[in-house]
Amino acid sequence: MNDNNPPQKSATVPKNPTAQSSRRDLLKKSALAGAGLTILPTGTVFGQNAPSNKLNVALIGVGGRGQAHYGTLKDENVVALCDVDKVKMQPGVDTFPDAKVYLDWRECLDHDDLDAVLCCTADHTHAFIANWALARDLHCYMEKPLAITVNEARTVRESYLPKMDKLATQVGMQRHASPNFNRLSEMVRDGVIGDLKEAYAWGNRQIPREGYLPDAGGAPETMAWDLWLGPSPYHPYNSGYIKDRAGCLEWNMFWDFGIGQMGDMGSHTMDLLWNVIDAELPTSIESKTSEEFNPDVTPVELTSSFIFPANDWRDKIRVTWFQGGAMPKSPSNWIDLNKIGHGVMFKGTKGFIVADFGSRLIIPFGDTADLTYYESRTEDELLPDVGNFQKQWTEACRNGKPSETACNFKYSADMIETMCLGLAAFRAGGKLEYDPAAGKITNNEDANQFLTKPYRDGWTIAG
Ligand SMILES: NC(=O)c1ccc[n+]([C@@H]2O[C@H](COP(=O)([O-])OP(=O)(O)OC[C@H]3O[C@@H](n4cnc5c(N)ncnc54)[C@H](O)[C@@H]3O)[C@@H](O)[C@H]2O)c1
Numbered sequence: 001m002n003d004n005n006p007p008q009k010s011a012t013v014p015k016n017p018t019a020q021s022s023r024r025d026l027l028k029k030s031a032l033a034g035a036g037l038t039i040l041p042t043g044t045v046f047g048q049n050a051p052s053n054k055l056n057v058a059l060i061g062v063g064g065r066g067q068a069h070y071g072t073l074k075d076e077n078v079v080a081l082c083d084v085d086k087v088k089m090q091p092g093v094d095t096f097p098d099a100k101v102y103l104d105w106r107e108c109l110d111h112d113d114l115d116a117v118l119c120c121t122a123d124h125t126h127a128f129i130a131n132w133a134l135a136r137d138l139h140c141y142m143e144k145p146l147a148i149t150v151n152e153a154r155t156v157r158e159s160y161l162p163k164m165d166k167l168a169t170q171v172g173m174q175r176h177a178s179p180n181f182n183r184l185s186e187m188v189r190d191g192v193i194g195d196l197k198e199a200y201a202w203g204n205r206q207i208p209r210e211g212y213l214p215d216a217g218g219a220p221e222t223m224a225w226d227l228w229l230g231p232s233p234y235h236p237y238n239s240g241y242i243k244d245r246a247g248c249l250e251w252n253m254f255w256d257f258g259i260g261q262m263g264d265m266g267s268h269t270m271d272l273l274w275n276v277i278d279a280e281l282p283t284s285i286e287s288k289t290s291e292e293f294n295p296d297v298t299p300v301e302l303t304s305s306f307i308f309p310a311n312d313w314r315d316k317i318r319v320t321w322f323q324g325g326a327m328p329k330s331p332s333n334w335i336d337l338n339k340i341g342h343g344v345m346f347k348g349t350k351g352f353i354v355a356d357f358g359s360r361l362i363i364p365f366g367d368t369a370d371l372t373y374y375e376s377r378t379e380d381e382l383l384p385d386v387g388n389f390q391k392q393w394t395e396a397c398r399n400g401k402p403s404e405t406a407c408n409f410k411y412s413a414d415m416i417e418t419m420c421l422g423l424a425a426f427r428a429g430g431k432l433e434y435d436p437a438a439g440k441i442t443n444n445e446d447a448n449q450f451l452t453k454p455y456r457d458g459w460t461i462a463g
Contacts, residue, residue, distance in 0.1 A: 055139070055397055056113055059096075060105045060129060061120035063088025065143055065172075069118055070095050072390040076116075082108035085242075086222040103224050105129055106463060114138055116168075116397055122251050123258040124232045127152035130409065132463040134159040134167065139397040141390070143172040145263035146412045150420045150451035154439050155461055157413035164403040164410065168396035171412035173271040174389040175357050181406075182383040184346075184355055185276045189313060192362055192374045193348030196314045200345045201273040202322035202337070203265040209253040211296035213238035231459035232256040253297050255453065260298030261323040262419040269342045270321060271407065272357060274415045276346065277317065281436035282306035282418055287425040289326075300324035304422025321422060331363055424450035 057073060058080035059066055066083075070092070078096040082105050083089035093101060102108035105125070109117065109132050116139035119129045127147040133140040134156070147153040160169060175181075188196055215236035219225035225237045233256055235241075241251045252258035260266075287304040301324035310316045322328060328345055330337045331352040337343065346353045350373070351364040364371060386392055386406050396405045403410075425432045428447035434440070441447045 053398070055115040055394060057116045057118060058082065058108050058111055058114055059092060059099075059118050059120070060108055061122075061143070062092035064120065066118075066120040067091060069120065069141075069390060072388075072394060073118065076394060080108050080111040080114065084224040084227040104227055106132065109133060109136055109138070109463075116140065116394075119143060120172075122228070122249070123148050123263050124251075124256060125230045127156050128231055128459070128461050128463070130156045130169075131159050131461050134163060134409075135463060137163070137167065139168040139393070139402070140409075141170045141172065141393045142409075144267035144412075145259065145416045145419075146171045146409065147416050148259045148263060148420065149453050150417050150424060150439065152452075152461065153413045153417035153420060156409055157417075160409040160413070164408065166402060168393055168402035168405060169409040169412075170389070170393035170396075170405045171267075171407040171409070173267055173407045173412070175268045176271055176275065176406045177386040177389040177392075178357050179385055180355060180358055180360060181272060181275050182385070184272070184344075184353065184360055186377055186383060187353065187360070187362070188276050188346050188348070189278075190374065190377065191348075192351070192371070192376075193346060193353055193364075194350030194369070194373075196277070196317055196346060196348050198317060198347040199273050199277055199319045200322065200328040200347075201266075201269045201319075201343070202327055202340075203261050203269050203342045204323075204325065204338075205261055205265050205341075206300050206324050207253050207260070208300050209297045211294065212254060212256075213240045216240075229456070231455045231461070233454050233456055255296065255298060258298070259420065259423060260300070261302075262298070262321075262423060263416070265342050266321065266323060266419060267416070268357070269344065270415055270419060272355065273319065273344045273346075274411070275406075276344075277308065277319065278311055278313070279308040279317075279319070279418075280414050282308050282319075282421060282434060283436065284431060284433050285421045285425040286431045287422050289426060293427065293429075298423065299426060301326055302422070302426060304419075304425060306418055306422070319418075321419065331365070335361075335363075420451075 055076040056079045057076045059073060059078055060082040062081050062083040063085060078099045080102060081089060081092045081096060081099045082102040084103055100111060117133045118141040120143045123145055126142050130140055130142045130146060147156060212235050216238040219237040243250055249264060252264055253260050284307040287302060289299050289302045291299045291301055303322050303326045305318055305320045308317050308319060327337055340356050343356045350366060350369040354361045393405050396402050421434060424447060427450040428444055432441045432447055433443040435442050
């Protein structure tokens with residue numbers, strides 16, 4: 001927990017806890033009944049597709065990325081839709097005509113008899129919506145990143161941990177379903193490169209921005225701009241924040257709305273590394289850049305290094321994230337890492353692995369790196385595939401194993417807290433020593449201000 005944003009229980013939720021939990025129990029029982037049909041005395045028919053076995057879901061952020069989830073949600077009951085933009089909401093209304101429509105996610109989360117929330121809003125609202133959903137005992141799928149500050153990540157994790165045995169959570173890092181995630185994890189842990197010493201991840205996406213955009217004369221009537229801003233400090237409307245442009249999130253580079261590549265492709269690419277290293281939080285962090293600090297905009301080019309303590313299968317390791325043109329040194333002058341736009345590399349005592357989301361290259365080095373020390377797994381020893389990433393969450397909502405999603409809020413909060421610490425080190429301009437239990441920087445009192453950000457009056461993460 002952090003001192004600035006202590007999570008508090010809402011006095012108003014859940015609206016009807018008894019109804020919520022009895023419906024939840026019913027869903028779980030029907031899932032446990034297996035694939036066959038069960039006729040209960042009430043005459044209710046259960047089976048995978050029976051109406052009574054479907055989740056009552058609210059989709060918050062219906063346009064944009066939200067549309068990528070319509071297919072999964074068609075197998076559930078979408079009972080509520082929420083978007084601040086009526087035009088972007090329309091495809092959702094056409095697809096789920098029976099759903100009640102909301103502009104304000106705070107009201108949507110109090111829709112009667114909800115089981116679950118799937119959220120695809122802009123990043124500055126993610127931790128707020130996740131935390132409010134947890135306070136209402138709602139299962140939650142949150143698009144990446146889970147949070148945009150250290151304190152937001154800590155607050156969500158703090159709310160989640162006591163409920164991880166009853167609420168299914170997932171952060172939208174769906175590339176995690178690629179089998180390469182498991183193969184990398186198995187190979188590194190099984191010793192194909194000897195003992196793990198360092199890990200590197202990088203992304204080359206560059207979206208330079210100069211500063212907050214000028215007042216463009218008010219939002220269209222179809223758009224609730226004040227609700228779009230939500231907890232963030234006020235900025236006048238400018239369509240430049242929200243226009244559609246393939247491949248980049250227009251609001252994402254501005255400190256009040258996002259964390260640049262750390263939260264964008266960085267979420268996906270660090271996930272590929274994070275899944276291997278089995279880490280929680282770093283104890284020291286250092287960042288460097290060739291850029292001047294811009295109070296409006298997050299850096300394009302950045303290198304952040306993190307030291308993680310040893311665990312039961314590996315030593316203390318250094319992990320380094322590179323973005324916007326910064327790159328790790330290649331293990332060989334005949335390997336051009338720049339050919340991999342978003343990639344990872346692991347260095348061990350007997351070699352390297354270089355990988356992208358779909359493939360990997362093992363590079364043994366030294367006279368003893370003959371691979372005789374490495375015993376590869378048999379087929380039945382391989383880690384099981386994740387399968388459909390979104391369905392992994394909807395199934396976890398009802399199968400009695402809610403925490404067994406690939407990117408639950410513990411895994412994802414640790415990862416994004418680490419990334420946000422990289423940005424804190426960038427802002428502080430020096431090496432930071434971090435106490436993970438307390439959530440405090442211990443060698444630079446002033447730098448603790450960078451673990452949070454300003455919010456507008458009237459908005460609280462502890463809803
Ligand atoms: N997992 C992935 O591969 C992937 C891909 C793209 C985007 N994303 C994530 O999805 C989220 C949305 O990205 P996008 O490209 O669709 O952004 P966007 O700005 O184009 O659209 C977001 C949608 O949410 C609505 N919205 C914004 N703020 C809202 C609020 N406070 N309440 C209700 N509705 C709100 C917008 O009107 C819009 O319909 C981001 O967090 C992004 O990081 C993930």
